[in-house]
Amino acid sequence: MQNDRDVVISVENPGEKIPTEELSRIFNRFYRVDHAAHRKGEGAGLGLAIVKSIVEAHGGSVSVLSDERMTKFIILLPLADG
Numbered sequence: 001m002q003n004d005r006d007v008v009i010s011v012e013n014p015g016e017k018i019p020t021e022e023l024s025r026i027f028n029r030f031y032r033v034d035h036a037a038h039r040k041g042e043g044a045g046l047g048l049a050i051v052k053s054i055v056e057a058h059g060g061s062v063s064v065l066s067d068e069r070m071t072k073f074i075i076l077l078p079l080a081d082g
Helices: 047-057
Strands: 006-014 061-066 070-078
Touching (some): 047 061
């Protein structure tokens, strides 16, 4: 949940909708939504897991929304005291 002490980073990517049943798993290590669509050399399925780990290590959260036009990732990070 966002508050006035959070930094919000939003990244949108145009493309097909990620099925709702897949959204809860896309942050898992080595998980790929469409296994057949990936060709050799197109990633190992680690990027989103690494993003989630780093964000959570800093006390933040990451979420995803997807519709027929785009997928949007939202990162919330707390501002440092000081």
